[in-house]
Amino acid sequence: MWNYTETVKDHFLNPRNVGEVDNPDGVGEVGSLACGDALKLTFKLNEAGRIVDARFKTFGCASAIASSSALTEMIKGISLDEAENISNEDIAEFLGGLPKEKMHCSVMGREALEAAIANYRGVPLPTAEGELVCECFGVTDVEIVRAVKESNLTTVEDVTNFTKAGGGCEKCHDRIQELILSARAVTGTEIKLERGAKRLTNIKKIKLIEEVLNREIRPALKKDGGDIELIDVDGDYVYVSLRGACVSCSASQVTLKDYVEKKLREQVLETLIVEEE
Amino acid sequence: MDKVIYLDNNATTMVAPEVVEVMLPYFAELYGNPSSMHSFGGQGGKGVAAAREQVASLLGAEPDEIVFTSCGTESDSTAILSALYSFPEKHHIVTTRVEHPAVKNLCANIVSMTGHFHRITKLPVRPDGTIDLSLYKESLTDDTAIVSVIWANNETGVIFPVVEMAEIARSRGILFHTDGVQAVGKIPIDLSRTPVDFLSLSGHKLHASKGVGVLYVRRGTPFVPFMVGGHQEKGRRGGTENVASIVGLGKACEVAAQNLDAENSRVKELRDKLEKGILKIVPKSILNGHETERLPNTSNISFEYVEGEAILLHLNQYGICASSGSACSSGSLEPSHVLRAMGIPFTAAHGSIRFSLSVFNTEDEIDFVLEKVPPIIENLRAMSPFWKSGG
Known part of the structure; x- marks a missing residue:
């Protein structure tokens, strides 16, 4: 009861x-x-x-x-x-x-x-827009991110309790996890990397890396006429290939270690090592 | 709360006074260990042996086919895992979409823990909760290690044709387990004429105490224990016997045999009065489950456009105890998997209430419930954005 x-x-x-x-x-x-x-x-x-x-x-x-x-x-x-x-x-x-x-x-x-x-x-309602994350209960990313920020949610279970998202078939749990991480990264809230690190499955790790690449790293490189592609992830090693202007850029190794690796370590896993394939 | 009208007997039952009476001496007086060599401990052993005969008698089984466990869930796990250990070359389990969580979640765990090495067929049910035997026959393969089906459904009371299903499995050389937790004591069972290999039952569903159950294991059935330890239960279940509860369960089985007629006459009449009364007075109320292929004590009714937990808490104000298949009352966000398997529409699934009676209920209680239910539903519907007055 x-x-x-x-x-x-x-x-x-x-x-x-x-x-x-x-x-x-x-x-x-x-x-x-x-x-x-x-x-x-x-x-x-x-x-x-x-x-x-x-x-x-x-x-x-x-x-x-x-x-x-x-x-x-x-x-x-x-x-x-x-x-x-x-x-x-x-x-x-x-x-x-x-x-x-x-x-x-x-x-x-x-x-x-x-x-x-x-x-x-x-x-129009802001929450009606956005990507539909939980199909079972019709919850969008806008609603989830908002709940995470407003109520300081840290786990998928929290998000389910507050928004119902993820309470049905559970297919969207990985996506909710990503949204929690990115929402908390944006608000500057501390991400508990150590806890997250042990729990990351390979699929989750790859998804998160891709997300950070797409959201932050690629747009930044593109400004300078460059680009980056994820080739493989093997344990902590992230193999990438630099494209466009980056290929001939003398500072590309600095970019790789000081920018790409730093970003990925901050937002995905602090033990990651970025290598050019 | 002064008055309690207990219509939640599929959840648990009152321990019958005569059961309490036989249990009491085993706490402070006859507390010996049945495994001890001294005659003091031997008194406990005698109590357990007598209980074994009482349980066997209710089931139409032999005493050595009775293994005492801690609950129905343990019995289910023991039976299904035993079959998988006994036939390591077989990787298929046949079950249904309306099983109790003890079987449903065990099967899900088996699949995930063995890395999808095992395959589960979950047979669908018809809208009235009954099963299509032709689909069942088709589902059995040479790879099937065990069939596990619930004899009588805990939520709807719908009874599966277990005798026939067990015979089919037997003819294919496949082990057959049934979760008989709700069926035992409510419908006649004679395992000497029903070829099930395993049957689970739970003490607290038939007026014995919580914390005791039984796994019936047919003589000659390959068996691998789940709880391993001492030689108790002839090595089939380690752990010191829960003597008082086992003795109580024995008595409860004896009483259940005597009450079987009352369950199917007086209890059934009360159930029918309650059910017909509600369906007649409350518009847009629907019976869930087959009308006759059903336990005599169970009635699962959906009230469209209202939510079950809200109904339960209003009933609670009057001391009326029932349960619901709604999402909110379970703590999950989705309504009962049993009702969903039956294809009950969402308009009704969230508003389902299960009334389950016992021999201790009276006609006065049923009249009281019949008086209280309709205004509660009316009141909640008046508040519901989906309810259009006049139906």
């Missing part, structure tokens, strides 16, 4: 603001029957642009219903700019916390709020 707080139980058993606002200014619908939870949020604004009424309809478990109820209570009486700043962590905090496996319920609340605000403003 889930260990729900008294506040969660209260909002589940006595949900506030159930239903739909008549002639709403904003409507946000997220989730689906297939996913096991869905939320339709409607709100109404007054002349001053403050939310005067907010209502929800939710299909889902106790924490999904409680998160929806909490959300409507939190946004009533505040402006859209203020509402925009509400994070899923805020919703969970309002409820006195949620079991970690249920954090995705609070994320659904936040997403419905964003969708409703975007609907009011007539703009």
Whole structure:
């Protein structure tokens, strides 16, 4: 049995603001029957642009219903700019916390709020764009990267708890792992290389190397008319071939060791050795 | 919580009072080790021997075909791994898509741990949860080491034609294991006339305590132990016997034999009253599983457009205990693999509730549940964005 707080139980058993606002200014619908939870949020604004009424309809478990109820209570009486700043962590905090496996319920609340605000403003949702990573639950890279950054997630399991991504067939686990690494690299958060190093399978290692090459190294070399190609990975040895202007460049060995190897060591594995084939 | 209405007997059962009674002396008084040479320890040994006969009697087996284990899961692992060790040249297992995790996840582990050296055929089921015997026959090959199928499904109660399936396996010279955890005590079983080689059962599903199970091993079946240690269970399962629980299980089997008629008459009537009542009163409620090829105590009902965990927690407010095949109630994100194998639509799979009764349930309890369920569903549907009022 889930260990729900008294506040969660209260909002589940006595949900506030159930239903739909008549002639709403904003409507946000997220989730689906297939996913096991869905939320339709409607709100109404007054002349001053403050939310005067907010209502929800939710299909889902106790924490999904409680998160929806909490959300409507939190946004009533505040402006859209203020509402925009509400994070899923805020919703969970309002409820006195949620079991970690249920954090995705609070994320659904936040997403419905964003969708409703975007609907009011007539703009597309940022999370609707991007690459579809988890086909089972329809989660994009944009959503995953955002959850990683906002909630400081470090493992695939965390990402599943918060976004549901990876909770089905598990095919996307490698991709989620990559997204975690790159998102944390960009935010400057420390990547626990030693832990990651032991766990990297060859496939993962090659994928990560390719990703760093494509994202950072190749664009930088191309600026100078050069290019690089990954030939093979054997243990810690990464065999590459330099192309274009790099071939005749006298500084190419420096580039290889001081730039390419350094980047790969930073972002993939600190024991990597880059060699030209 | 003052009142508990326990309709979750496929999860676990109350230890019957007469079972508790026979167990108690083995804790503080007759605590000797059955393996000891002194007569003090021998008293435990006598208790275990008597229990072996009681279990054998319920199953239509010989006492020396009964191996006591710690649980149904251990019995399943023992049977399947024993077959693989006994026939190292065979690399194929036939099972179904609706097995209990004890078999399902074991098979998945075997495949990954042997580097895909073994192959698993998971037979599909029909929308009503029953199995197509022609597909089963086609799946058996000369490479098949063992067939493992659940006799009665824990989620839906659907009963597989195990007698016929075991005969088919026997005619092909293939070992046959059945997970009989839910079937034993609820439907008549006579292993003297059913050619299964292994059968697993679990004490706590039939009013004995948790922590004790049985693996039936037919005489002459090749056997390699799973738990290796002392000479207990004639070398088939090392480890000091859980004497009190084993004695209790013996008694529980004796009681189960006496209650078999009640299970199939009084319990079934209560189950039918509950099921028919709900299906009649609650619109868009669907029975999952074959109507008659089913355990007398189990009813799995889907309430469309609502989520199972939410239903369970509302029922919990009234002390009503049931379970759900929804994703949220299991801690995973996907609904029950059994319901998905049956092709139950997502509109219904997330809202499935399993009621499982026992001889301890009363008609008053069923009436109370029938009174409480409809408003809970109505209330949750009023909240659901997918529910259009009026159906």
